[in-house]
Amino acid sequence: MCLYSRDMLKIILSELNHNLIWMKWGWTAWMFLYFMISGTHPLITVHQPPVLTAALGEDLIMPCHLNLSNEEKMTARPVLYWVHTDNEKLWVPSERYKRRVDLLDSDPLSLNKSIRLKNVQLADNGKYLCKVSVTMAGGKSFRMKGNGTLVMVYGNMTFGLTSHNDSLLQCEVNVTQGPGLVLSIFHNECKPQTVDSASGDTDAALPYVTLSETIPLRGGGKYECQLHLNENLIVESIFNYTPPVAGKDEKNILTAHPTTSPESGVAVFPEPWFLYVALLLVPTTILLGLVTVLLINRP
Template sequence: MCLYSRDMLKIILSELNHNLIWMKWGWTAWMFLYFMISGTHPLITVHQPPVLTAALGEDLIMPCHLNLSNEEKMTARPVLYWVHTDNEKLWVPSERYKRRVDLLDSDPLSLNKSIRLKNVQLADNGKYLCKVSVTMAGGKSFRMKGNGTLVMVYGNMTFGLTSHNDSLLQCEVNVTQGPGLVLSIFHNECKPQTVDSASGDTDAALPYVTLSETIPLRGGGKYECQLHLNENLIVESIFNYTPPESGVAVFPEPWFLYVALLLVPTTILLGLVTVLLINRP
Protein backbone atom coordinates (compact mmCIF):
# COMPACT_ATOMS: atom_id res chain seq x y z
CA MET A 1 0.00 0.00 0.00
CA CYS A 2 2.84 2.38 0.90
CA LEU A 3 4.72 1.48 -2.31
CA TYR A 4 1.60 2.20 -4.33
CA SER A 5 1.16 5.58 -2.67
CA ARG A 6 4.83 6.43 -3.21
CA ASP A 7 4.56 5.58 -6.92
CA MET A 8 1.42 7.67 -7.28
CA LEU A 9 3.15 10.61 -5.61
CA LYS A 10 6.05 10.35 -8.07
CA ILE A 11 3.65 10.33 -11.00
CA ILE A 12 1.80 13.40 -9.69
CA LEU A 13 5.03 15.32 -9.08
CA SER A 14 6.26 14.41 -12.55
CA GLU A 15 3.04 15.70 -14.12
CA LEU A 16 3.22 18.94 -12.13
CA ASN A 17 6.81 19.50 -13.22
CA HIS A 18 5.82 18.85 -16.84
CA ASN A 19 2.93 21.35 -16.61
CA LEU A 20 5.14 23.99 -15.01
CA ILE A 21 7.64 23.66 -17.87
CA TRP A 22 4.87 24.15 -20.43
CA MET A 23 3.47 27.14 -18.52
CA LYS A 24 6.93 28.70 -18.39
CA TRP A 25 7.45 28.27 -22.12
CA GLY A 26 3.89 29.49 -22.77
CA TRP A 27 4.42 32.71 -20.82
CA THR A 28 7.76 33.21 -22.54
CA ALA A 29 6.12 32.85 -25.95
CA TRP A 30 3.35 35.30 -25.04
CA MET A 31 5.83 37.88 -23.75
CA PHE A 32 7.94 37.47 -26.89
CA LEU A 33 4.86 37.94 -29.08
CA TYR A 34 3.79 41.01 -27.06
CA PHE A 35 7.13 42.73 -27.47
CA MET A 36 7.19 41.89 -31.17
CA ILE A 37 3.76 43.45 -31.66
CA SER A 38 4.48 46.48 -29.48
CA GLY A 39 7.68 47.02 -31.39
CA THR A 40 5.89 47.13 -34.73
CA HIS A 41 2.76 49.09 -33.70
CA PRO A 42 3.31 52.34 -31.82
CA LEU A 43 1.10 53.18 -28.89
CA ILE A 44 -0.76 56.06 -30.54
CA THR A 45 -4.42 56.77 -29.89
CA VAL A 46 -6.83 59.42 -31.15
CA HIS A 47 -9.43 60.64 -28.66
CA GLN A 48 -12.75 62.28 -29.58
CA PRO A 49 -15.87 62.87 -27.48
CA PRO A 50 -18.74 60.59 -28.56
CA VAL A 51 -21.43 63.32 -28.68
CA LEU A 52 -21.54 67.12 -28.94
CA THR A 53 -24.50 69.51 -29.07
CA ALA A 54 -24.47 72.94 -30.68
CA ALA A 55 -26.88 75.87 -30.83
CA LEU A 56 -27.96 77.00 -34.28
CA GLY A 57 -25.75 79.84 -35.50
CA GLU A 58 -23.15 79.45 -32.73
CA ASP A 59 -19.56 78.17 -32.95
CA LEU A 60 -18.68 74.62 -31.92
CA ILE A 61 -15.31 73.32 -30.71
CA MET A 62 -14.73 69.73 -31.82
CA PRO A 63 -11.95 68.18 -29.68
CA CYS A 64 -9.38 65.74 -31.02
CA HIS A 65 -6.22 64.81 -29.11
CA LEU A 66 -3.35 62.47 -29.92
CA ASN A 67 -1.84 60.35 -27.16
CA LEU A 68 1.65 58.91 -27.65
CA SER A 69 3.46 56.50 -25.37
CA ASN A 70 6.67 57.73 -23.78
CA GLU A 71 8.76 55.60 -26.12
CA GLU A 72 7.25 57.03 -29.30
CA LYS A 73 8.61 60.16 -30.99
CA MET A 74 7.24 61.89 -34.07
CA THR A 75 9.88 62.88 -36.60
CA ALA A 76 7.60 64.89 -38.89
CA ARG A 77 4.47 66.97 -38.59
CA PRO A 78 1.35 64.79 -38.56
CA VAL A 79 -1.07 65.14 -41.45
CA LEU A 80 -4.57 65.93 -40.19
CA TYR A 81 -7.90 65.00 -41.77
CA TRP A 82 -11.32 65.93 -40.39
CA VAL A 83 -14.15 64.37 -42.38
CA HIS A 84 -17.91 64.06 -42.17
CA THR A 85 -19.35 60.60 -42.68
CA ASP A 86 -20.78 61.78 -46.01
CA ASN A 87 -17.11 62.23 -47.11
CA GLU A 88 -17.20 66.04 -46.90
CA LYS A 89 -13.84 67.34 -45.64
CA LEU A 90 -13.67 69.82 -42.78
CA TRP A 91 -9.90 69.95 -42.78
CA VAL A 92 -8.61 70.84 -45.24
CA PRO A 93 -12.05 72.52 -45.70
CA SER A 94 -14.16 71.63 -48.70
CA GLU A 95 -16.39 74.22 -50.37
CA ARG A 96 -19.19 73.48 -47.90
CA TYR A 97 -16.97 74.35 -44.91
CA LYS A 98 -14.83 77.03 -46.52
CA ARG A 99 -14.02 79.91 -44.12
CA ARG A 100 -15.97 78.13 -41.38
CA VAL A 101 -13.25 75.92 -39.84
CA ASP A 102 -10.16 76.90 -37.83
CA LEU A 103 -7.50 74.89 -36.02
CA LEU A 104 -7.35 75.64 -32.30
CA ASP A 105 -3.59 75.04 -32.17
CA SER A 106 -1.55 76.21 -35.15
CA ASP A 107 1.61 74.42 -33.99
CA PRO A 108 2.14 71.66 -36.59
CA LEU A 109 3.74 69.34 -34.00
CA SER A 110 1.00 69.85 -31.42
CA LEU A 111 -0.94 66.82 -30.24
CA ASN A 112 -4.08 68.98 -30.07
CA LYS A 113 -5.89 68.57 -33.39
CA SER A 114 -9.17 70.16 -32.29
CA ILE A 115 -11.06 72.45 -34.66
CA ARG A 116 -13.67 75.21 -34.37
CA LEU A 117 -16.72 74.98 -36.64
CA LYS A 118 -18.25 78.44 -37.07
CA ASN A 119 -21.89 79.39 -37.55
CA VAL A 120 -23.30 75.90 -37.03
CA GLN A 121 -26.26 75.03 -39.25
CA LEU A 122 -28.90 72.32 -38.96
CA ALA A 123 -27.33 70.59 -41.96
CA ASP A 124 -24.06 70.24 -40.01
CA ASN A 125 -25.46 67.40 -37.92
CA GLY A 126 -23.93 63.96 -38.23
CA LYS A 127 -20.79 62.07 -37.31
CA TYR A 128 -17.28 63.49 -37.74
CA LEU A 129 -14.00 61.59 -37.76
CA CYS A 130 -10.57 62.92 -36.79
CA LYS A 131 -7.82 61.13 -38.73
CA VAL A 132 -4.05 61.62 -38.63
CA SER A 133 -1.06 60.27 -40.52
CA VAL A 134 2.08 60.20 -38.37
CA THR A 135 5.72 59.36 -39.07
CA MET A 136 7.68 57.92 -36.17
CA ALA A 137 11.36 57.35 -35.46
CA GLY A 138 12.76 54.80 -37.85
CA GLY A 139 10.63 56.04 -40.72
CA LYS A 140 7.51 54.08 -39.74
CA SER A 141 4.27 55.72 -40.88
CA PHE A 142 0.81 55.06 -39.50
CA ARG A 143 -2.72 56.30 -40.08
CA MET A 144 -4.92 56.49 -37.00
CA LYS A 145 -8.47 57.70 -36.42
CA GLY A 146 -10.80 58.35 -33.50
CA ASN A 147 -14.13 56.69 -32.84
CA GLY A 148 -16.03 59.67 -34.23
CA THR A 149 -18.11 62.48 -32.74
CA LEU A 150 -21.86 62.75 -33.30
CA VAL A 151 -22.92 66.42 -33.61
CA MET A 152 -26.54 67.32 -32.84
CA VAL A 153 -27.86 70.85 -33.48
CA TYR A 154 -30.80 72.57 -31.79
CA GLY A 155 -32.62 75.77 -32.74
CA ASN A 156 -34.24 78.54 -30.71
CA MET A 157 -36.61 77.39 -27.99
CA THR A 158 -40.08 79.00 -27.84
CA PHE A 159 -41.97 78.85 -24.55
CA GLY A 160 -45.22 80.66 -23.76
CA LEU A 161 -49.01 80.64 -23.80
CA THR A 162 -50.62 79.13 -26.88
CA SER A 163 -52.27 81.48 -29.36
CA HIS A 164 -55.61 79.65 -29.28
CA ASN A 165 -55.88 79.05 -25.52
CA ASP A 166 -54.28 81.24 -22.86
CA SER A 167 -54.71 78.49 -20.26
CA LEU A 168 -52.19 76.25 -22.04
CA LEU A 169 -48.42 76.59 -21.95
CA GLN A 170 -46.40 75.24 -24.87
CA CYS A 171 -42.69 74.68 -25.46
CA GLU A 172 -41.13 73.84 -28.84
CA VAL A 173 -37.63 73.41 -30.21
CA ASN A 174 -36.23 72.14 -33.50
CA VAL A 175 -33.44 69.58 -33.19
CA THR A 176 -31.50 67.41 -35.59
CA GLN A 177 -32.05 63.70 -35.34
CA GLY A 178 -30.11 61.85 -32.67
CA PRO A 179 -30.64 59.59 -29.67
CA GLY A 180 -31.13 60.83 -26.13
CA LEU A 181 -32.72 64.27 -26.69
CA VAL A 182 -35.73 64.83 -24.40
CA LEU A 183 -37.92 67.94 -23.93
CA SER A 184 -39.65 68.45 -20.56
CA ILE A 185 -41.66 71.13 -18.73
CA PHE A 186 -41.44 71.60 -14.96
CA HIS A 187 -43.63 73.69 -12.63
CA ASN A 188 -41.96 74.66 -9.38
CA GLU A 189 -39.48 71.79 -9.94
CA CYS A 190 -42.28 69.23 -10.45
CA LYS A 191 -43.22 67.67 -13.78
CA PRO A 192 -46.95 68.20 -14.51
CA GLN A 193 -49.12 66.04 -16.73
CA THR A 194 -48.89 67.01 -20.40
CA VAL A 195 -51.94 67.51 -22.59
CA ASP A 196 -49.99 67.28 -25.85
CA SER A 197 -46.57 65.98 -26.71
CA ALA A 198 -44.64 65.58 -29.96
CA SER A 199 -41.49 63.48 -29.85
CA GLY A 200 -40.41 64.57 -33.31
CA ASP A 201 -41.69 62.66 -36.31
CA THR A 202 -39.14 62.09 -39.05
CA ASP A 203 -39.55 64.00 -42.31
CA ALA A 204 -36.97 63.10 -44.91
CA ALA A 205 -37.35 66.52 -46.55
CA LEU A 206 -36.24 68.37 -43.40
CA PRO A 207 -32.87 68.24 -41.62
CA TYR A 208 -34.59 68.49 -38.23
CA VAL A 209 -37.54 67.36 -36.12
CA THR A 210 -39.70 69.43 -33.78
CA LEU A 211 -39.96 68.47 -30.12
CA SER A 212 -43.05 69.88 -28.40
CA GLU A 213 -44.67 69.78 -24.95
CA THR A 214 -47.96 71.39 -23.85
CA ILE A 215 -49.31 71.57 -20.29
CA PRO A 216 -52.25 73.33 -18.61
CA LEU A 217 -51.49 76.25 -16.32
CA ARG A 218 -51.78 75.06 -12.72
CA GLY A 219 -51.43 78.21 -10.67
CA GLY A 220 -48.68 80.77 -10.51
CA GLY A 221 -44.99 80.27 -10.13
CA LYS A 222 -42.00 79.38 -12.27
CA TYR A 223 -42.39 77.14 -15.29
CA GLU A 224 -39.23 75.73 -16.88
CA CYS A 225 -38.82 74.11 -20.27
CA GLN A 226 -35.64 72.02 -20.49
CA LEU A 227 -33.92 70.16 -23.30
CA HIS A 228 -31.78 67.29 -22.05
CA LEU A 229 -29.31 64.98 -23.73
CA ASN A 230 -29.60 61.92 -21.52
CA GLU A 231 -28.92 63.41 -18.05
CA ASN A 232 -27.20 66.60 -19.26
CA LEU A 233 -29.09 69.89 -19.51
CA ILE A 234 -28.56 71.46 -22.94
CA VAL A 235 -30.79 74.55 -22.89
CA GLU A 236 -33.74 75.85 -20.89
CA SER A 237 -36.32 78.65 -20.95
CA ILE A 238 -38.27 80.09 -17.99
CA PHE A 239 -41.84 81.40 -17.93
CA ASN A 240 -43.02 83.18 -14.76
CA TYR A 241 -46.79 83.29 -14.37
CA THR A 242 -48.84 85.36 -11.93
CA PRO A 243 -52.57 84.55 -12.04
CA PRO A 244 -55.10 87.38 -11.64
CA GLU A 245 -56.48 87.86 -8.13
CA SER A 246 -59.83 86.16 -7.62
CA GLY A 247 -62.85 88.39 -6.91
CA VAL A 248 -61.21 91.50 -8.31
CA ALA A 249 -63.00 92.89 -11.36
CA VAL A 250 -60.81 94.13 -14.15
CA PHE A 251 -62.27 97.08 -16.07
CA PRO A 252 -61.08 98.34 -19.41
CA GLU A 253 -59.35 101.68 -19.68
CA PRO A 254 -61.91 104.60 -20.05
CA TRP A 255 -60.40 105.95 -23.24
CA PHE A 256 -63.57 107.84 -24.24
CA LEU A 257 -63.53 109.70 -20.93
CA TYR A 258 -59.90 110.66 -21.48
CA VAL A 259 -60.72 112.01 -24.94
CA ALA A 260 -63.73 113.95 -23.63
CA LEU A 261 -61.68 115.58 -20.88
CA LEU A 262 -59.16 116.71 -23.47
CA LEU A 263 -61.80 118.04 -25.85
CA VAL A 264 -63.65 120.21 -23.27
CA PRO A 265 -60.88 122.77 -22.64
CA THR A 266 -59.97 122.73 -26.31
CA THR A 267 -63.56 123.51 -27.29
CA ILE A 268 -63.82 126.33 -24.73
CA LEU A 269 -60.55 127.84 -25.94
CA LEU A 270 -61.67 127.75 -29.56
CA GLY A 271 -64.98 129.43 -28.58
CA LEU A 272 -63.20 132.27 -26.78
CA VAL A 273 -60.89 132.84 -29.73
CA THR A 274 -63.86 132.93 -32.10
CA VAL A 275 -65.73 135.51 -29.94
CA LEU A 276 -62.66 137.73 -29.73
CA LEU A 277 -62.20 137.64 -33.48
CA ILE A 278 -65.86 138.53 -34.11
CA ASN A 279 -65.89 141.47 -31.67
CA ARG A 280 -62.59 142.83 -32.88
CA PRO A 281 -63.08 146.45 -34.19
Protein backbone atom coordinates (compact mmCIF):
# COMPACT_ATOMS: atom_id res chain seq x y z
CA MET A 1 0.00 0.00 0.00
CA CYS A 2 1.35 3.41 -0.87
CA LEU A 3 1.99 6.00 1.82
CA TYR A 4 0.95 9.13 -0.05
CA SER A 5 -0.71 9.81 -3.35
CA ARG A 6 0.87 12.32 -5.70
CA ASP A 7 -2.17 14.62 -5.24
CA MET A 8 -1.79 14.53 -1.45
CA LEU A 9 1.91 15.40 -1.74
CA LYS A 10 1.08 18.31 -4.03
CA ILE A 11 -1.43 19.64 -1.46
CA ILE A 12 1.15 19.43 1.34
CA LEU A 13 3.82 21.14 -0.76
CA SER A 14 1.36 23.82 -1.86
CA GLU A 15 0.49 24.67 1.75
CA LEU A 16 4.17 24.91 2.69
CA ASN A 17 4.87 27.15 -0.31
CA HIS A 18 1.89 29.37 0.56
CA ASN A 19 3.18 29.91 4.08
CA LEU A 20 6.71 30.65 2.84
CA ILE A 21 5.41 33.22 0.35
CA TRP A 22 3.45 35.06 3.04
CA MET A 23 6.46 35.08 5.36
CA LYS A 24 8.77 36.27 2.57
CA TRP A 25 6.57 38.95 1.10
CA GLY A 26 4.83 40.18 4.25
CA TRP A 27 7.68 42.50 5.26
CA THR A 28 8.23 43.65 1.67
CA ALA A 29 4.55 44.52 1.24
CA TRP A 30 4.53 46.48 4.50
CA MET A 31 7.55 48.54 3.47
CA PHE A 32 6.06 49.19 0.04
CA LEU A 33 2.81 50.47 1.56
CA TYR A 34 4.78 52.62 4.01
CA PHE A 35 6.64 54.42 1.24
CA MET A 36 3.47 54.87 -0.84
CA ILE A 37 1.52 56.38 2.04
CA SER A 38 4.32 58.52 3.36
CA GLY A 39 5.24 59.89 -0.05
CA THR A 40 8.94 59.71 0.81
CA HIS A 41 9.79 57.61 -2.25
CA PRO A 42 8.75 57.75 -5.91
CA LEU A 43 6.61 54.96 -7.31
CA ILE A 44 9.49 53.07 -8.92
CA THR A 45 9.89 49.34 -8.37
CA VAL A 46 12.19 46.59 -9.62
CA HIS A 47 10.59 43.16 -9.90
CA GLN A 48 12.47 39.85 -9.75
CA PRO A 49 11.20 36.29 -9.17
CA PRO A 50 12.23 35.00 -5.72
CA VAL A 51 13.53 31.60 -6.92
CA LEU A 52 14.74 30.10 -10.21
CA THR A 53 16.01 26.61 -11.01
CA ALA A 54 18.37 25.77 -13.86
CA ALA A 55 19.67 22.55 -15.42
CA LEU A 56 23.43 22.11 -15.44
CA GLY A 57 24.88 23.29 -18.78
CA GLU A 58 21.65 24.94 -19.97
CA ASP A 59 20.83 28.65 -20.38
CA LEU A 60 18.81 30.51 -17.75
CA ILE A 61 16.58 33.56 -18.24
CA MET A 62 16.81 35.85 -15.19
CA PRO A 63 13.86 38.29 -15.29
CA CYS A 64 14.10 41.89 -14.08
CA HIS A 65 11.49 44.53 -14.88
CA LEU A 66 11.51 48.22 -13.96
CA ASN A 67 8.04 49.58 -13.24
CA LEU A 68 7.24 53.31 -13.17
CA SER A 69 4.05 54.97 -12.08
CA ASN A 70 2.21 57.14 -14.58
CA GLU A 71 3.43 60.26 -12.76
CA GLU A 72 7.11 59.37 -13.18
CA LYS A 73 9.03 60.08 -16.40
CA MET A 74 12.61 59.10 -17.17
CA THR A 75 14.84 61.70 -18.81
CA ALA A 76 17.80 59.36 -19.46
CA ARG A 77 18.26 55.69 -20.10
CA PRO A 78 18.42 53.55 -16.94
CA VAL A 79 21.78 52.09 -15.92
CA LEU A 80 21.77 48.38 -15.06
CA TYR A 81 23.82 46.65 -12.39
CA TRP A 82 23.24 42.89 -12.23
CA VAL A 83 25.33 41.47 -9.36
CA HIS A 84 25.81 38.26 -7.41
CA THR A 85 25.63 38.59 -3.63
CA ASP A 86 29.38 37.88 -3.43
CA ASN A 87 29.77 41.24 -5.28
CA GLU A 88 30.67 39.72 -8.64
CA LYS A 89 29.13 41.69 -11.51
CA LEU A 90 27.12 40.08 -14.30
CA TRP A 91 26.48 43.27 -16.27
CA VAL A 92 29.04 44.56 -17.11
CA PRO A 93 30.38 41.06 -16.38
CA SER A 94 33.34 40.08 -14.24
CA GLU A 95 35.80 37.45 -15.45
CA ARG A 96 33.63 34.65 -14.09
CA TYR A 97 30.66 35.68 -16.25
CA LYS A 98 32.49 37.04 -19.30
CA ARG A 99 30.86 36.02 -22.61
CA ARG A 100 28.12 34.22 -20.68
CA VAL A 101 25.61 37.05 -20.17
CA ASP A 102 23.33 38.75 -22.72
CA LEU A 103 20.55 41.33 -22.36
CA LEU A 104 17.20 40.09 -23.66
CA ASP A 105 16.18 43.57 -24.80
CA SER A 106 18.94 45.65 -26.39
CA ASP A 107 16.86 48.88 -26.41
CA PRO A 108 18.63 51.25 -23.95
CA LEU A 109 15.31 52.83 -22.92
CA SER A 110 13.57 49.50 -22.34
CA LEU A 111 12.21 48.79 -18.87
CA ASN A 112 12.96 45.09 -19.39
CA LYS A 113 16.39 44.48 -17.86
CA SER A 114 16.24 40.67 -17.96
CA ILE A 115 19.40 38.77 -18.84
CA ARG A 116 20.31 35.33 -20.19
CA LEU A 117 22.99 33.42 -18.26
CA LYS A 118 24.54 30.85 -20.60
CA ASN A 119 26.00 27.43 -19.78
CA VAL A 120 24.91 27.39 -16.14
CA GLN A 121 27.36 25.73 -13.74
CA LEU A 122 26.89 24.38 -10.21
CA ALA A 123 29.06 27.24 -8.92
CA ASP A 124 26.49 29.74 -10.33
CA ASN A 125 24.10 29.05 -7.49
CA GLY A 126 23.27 31.82 -5.05
CA LYS A 127 21.30 35.05 -4.91
CA TYR A 128 21.37 37.66 -7.66
CA LEU A 129 20.30 41.30 -7.41
CA CYS A 130 19.04 43.48 -10.23
CA LYS A 131 19.92 47.12 -9.52
CA VAL A 132 18.85 49.99 -11.76
CA SER A 133 19.85 53.68 -11.61
CA VAL A 134 17.25 56.02 -13.10
CA THR A 135 17.11 59.79 -13.66
CA MET A 136 13.66 61.30 -13.52
CA ALA A 137 12.15 64.63 -14.56
CA GLY A 138 13.34 67.41 -12.32
CA GLY A 139 16.80 65.92 -12.06
CA LYS A 140 15.95 63.36 -9.40
CA SER A 141 18.15 60.25 -9.53
CA PHE A 142 17.50 56.97 -7.77
CA ARG A 143 19.12 53.56 -7.61
CA MET A 144 16.53 50.86 -7.10
CA LYS A 145 17.00 47.14 -6.60
CA GLY A 146 14.78 44.09 -6.55
CA ASN A 147 14.40 41.65 -3.67
CA GLY A 148 16.86 39.27 -5.30
CA THR A 149 16.55 35.94 -7.11
CA LEU A 150 17.87 32.72 -5.60
CA VAL A 151 19.26 30.47 -8.35
CA MET A 152 19.44 26.73 -7.66
CA VAL A 153 21.14 24.38 -10.14
CA TYR A 154 20.49 20.66 -10.61
CA GLY A 155 22.51 18.04 -12.49
CA ASN A 156 21.52 14.93 -14.43
CA MET A 157 19.10 12.61 -12.67
CA THR A 158 20.00 8.89 -12.49
CA PHE A 159 17.20 6.40 -11.92
CA GLY A 160 17.45 2.62 -12.08
CA LEU A 161 18.22 -0.64 -10.29
CA THR A 162 21.04 -0.51 -7.77
CA SER A 163 24.33 -2.17 -8.72
CA HIS A 164 24.36 -4.37 -5.59
CA ASN A 165 20.71 -5.40 -5.44
CA ASP A 166 18.34 -5.94 -8.38
CA SER A 167 15.32 -5.68 -6.09
CA LEU A 168 16.04 -2.06 -5.15
CA LEU A 169 15.35 1.03 -7.26
CA GLN A 170 17.42 4.17 -6.62
CA CYS A 171 17.15 7.77 -7.79
CA GLU A 172 19.88 10.39 -7.35
CA VAL A 173 20.44 13.97 -8.44
CA ASN A 174 23.04 16.60 -7.54
CA VAL A 175 21.57 19.97 -6.56
CA THR A 176 22.96 23.18 -5.15
CA GLN A 177 21.91 23.95 -1.61
CA GLY A 178 18.64 25.76 -1.12
CA PRO A 179 15.23 25.42 0.54
CA GLY A 180 12.22 23.67 -0.94
CA LEU A 181 13.83 21.00 -3.14
CA VAL A 182 12.28 17.55 -2.58
CA LEU A 183 13.10 14.25 -4.33
CA SER A 184 10.32 11.64 -4.47
CA ILE A 185 9.64 8.28 -6.13
CA PHE A 186 6.13 7.22 -7.13
CA HIS A 187 4.87 3.79 -8.20
CA ASN A 188 1.64 3.85 -10.21
CA GLU A 189 0.76 7.32 -8.82
CA CYS A 190 1.48 6.35 -5.19
CA LYS A 191 4.50 7.00 -2.96
CA PRO A 192 5.89 3.74 -1.52
CA GLN A 193 7.88 3.30 1.68
CA THR A 194 11.52 4.22 1.15
CA VAL A 195 14.43 1.99 2.07
CA ASP A 196 16.92 4.85 2.17
CA SER A 197 16.60 8.59 1.78
CA ALA A 198 19.52 11.00 2.03
CA SER A 199 20.02 14.74 1.69
CA GLY A 200 23.59 14.21 0.54
CA ASP A 201 27.04 15.40 1.49
CA THR A 202 26.95 18.78 3.22
CA ASP A 203 30.67 19.43 2.85
CA ALA A 204 31.02 23.21 2.57
CA ALA A 205 33.80 22.74 0.00
CA LEU A 206 31.35 21.18 -2.47
CA PRO A 207 29.05 23.42 -4.52
CA TYR A 208 26.27 20.81 -4.36
CA VAL A 209 24.58 18.09 -2.33
CA THR A 210 23.28 14.73 -3.57
CA LEU A 211 19.60 13.99 -3.04
CA SER A 212 19.00 10.24 -3.02
CA GLU A 213 16.01 7.97 -2.49
CA THR A 214 15.80 4.15 -2.65
CA ILE A 215 12.68 1.96 -2.67
CA PRO A 216 12.07 -1.79 -3.03
CA LEU A 217 10.50 -3.04 -6.26
CA ARG A 218 6.88 -3.92 -5.54
CA GLY A 219 5.57 -5.40 -8.76
CA GLY A 220 5.58 -4.13 -12.29
CA GLY A 221 4.39 -0.84 -13.67
CA LYS A 222 5.62 2.74 -14.00
CA TYR A 223 8.00 4.18 -11.45
CA GLU A 224 8.56 7.96 -11.51
CA CYS A 225 11.34 9.91 -9.82
CA GLN A 226 10.47 13.59 -9.46
CA LEU A 227 12.36 16.64 -8.23
CA HIS A 228 10.03 19.33 -6.90
CA LEU A 229 10.62 22.90 -5.80
CA ASN A 230 7.73 23.32 -3.36
CA GLU A 231 4.72 22.21 -5.46
CA ASN A 232 6.38 22.83 -8.86
CA LEU A 233 7.80 19.88 -10.80
CA ILE A 234 11.37 20.64 -11.90
CA VAL A 235 12.51 17.41 -13.58
CA GLU A 236 11.44 13.76 -13.62
CA SER A 237 12.65 10.39 -14.85
CA ILE A 238 10.51 7.31 -15.62
CA PHE A 239 11.44 3.65 -15.10
CA ASN A 240 9.07 1.03 -16.55
CA TYR A 241 9.51 -2.37 -14.89
CA THR A 242 8.14 -5.73 -16.05
CA PRO A 243 8.79 -8.56 -13.55
CA PRO A 244 10.11 -11.89 -14.95
CA VAL A 245 7.62 -14.69 -15.61
CA ALA A 246 7.86 -17.25 -12.79
CA GLY A 247 9.29 -20.63 -13.86
CA LYS A 248 9.92 -19.91 -17.53
CA ASP A 249 12.63 -17.31 -17.14
CA GLU A 250 14.18 -19.19 -14.20
CA LYS A 251 14.40 -22.37 -16.28
CA ASN A 252 16.09 -20.53 -19.11
CA ILE A 253 18.65 -19.08 -16.72
CA LEU A 254 19.44 -22.48 -15.22
CA THR A 255 19.91 -24.22 -18.57
CA ALA A 256 21.85 -21.36 -20.12
CA HIS A 257 24.48 -21.09 -17.38
CA PRO A 258 26.30 -23.76 -15.37
CA THR A 259 25.67 -23.87 -11.65
CA THR A 260 28.52 -23.53 -9.18
CA SER A 261 29.15 -25.95 -6.34
CA PRO A 262 29.33 -24.01 -3.06
CA GLU A 263 31.85 -26.53 -1.71
CA SER A 264 34.44 -26.84 -4.46
CA GLY A 265 33.78 -23.70 -6.47
CA VAL A 266 33.98 -25.80 -9.68
CA ALA A 267 31.35 -25.50 -12.37
CA VAL A 268 29.03 -28.54 -12.38
CA PHE A 269 27.07 -29.25 -15.59
CA PRO A 270 23.82 -31.28 -15.71
CA GLU A 271 24.06 -35.00 -16.66
CA PRO A 272 23.44 -35.56 -20.47
CA TRP A 273 20.68 -38.13 -19.98
CA PHE A 274 19.22 -37.54 -23.45
CA LEU A 275 22.57 -38.40 -25.01
CA TYR A 276 22.77 -41.67 -23.07
CA VAL A 277 19.30 -42.71 -24.21
CA ALA A 278 20.14 -41.82 -27.83
CA LEU A 279 23.31 -43.96 -27.75
CA LEU A 280 21.33 -46.94 -26.48
CA LEU A 281 18.55 -46.51 -29.04
CA VAL A 282 20.85 -46.49 -32.09
CA PRO A 283 22.22 -50.10 -31.84
CA THR A 284 18.81 -51.38 -30.73
CA THR A 285 17.20 -49.85 -33.80
CA ILE A 286 19.85 -51.35 -36.11
CA LEU A 287 19.46 -54.79 -34.53
CA LEU A 288 15.67 -54.72 -34.92
CA GLY A 289 16.09 -53.71 -38.55
CA LEU A 290 18.42 -56.66 -39.29
CA VAL A 291 16.06 -59.11 -37.60
CA THR A 292 13.15 -57.78 -39.64
CA VAL A 293 15.10 -58.19 -42.92
CA LEU A 294 16.08 -61.77 -42.04
CA LEU A 295 12.51 -62.71 -41.22
CA ILE A 296 11.22 -61.29 -44.50
CA ASN A 297 13.85 -63.05 -46.62
CA ARG A 298 13.55 -66.38 -44.80
CA PRO A 299 12.63 -69.17 -47.28
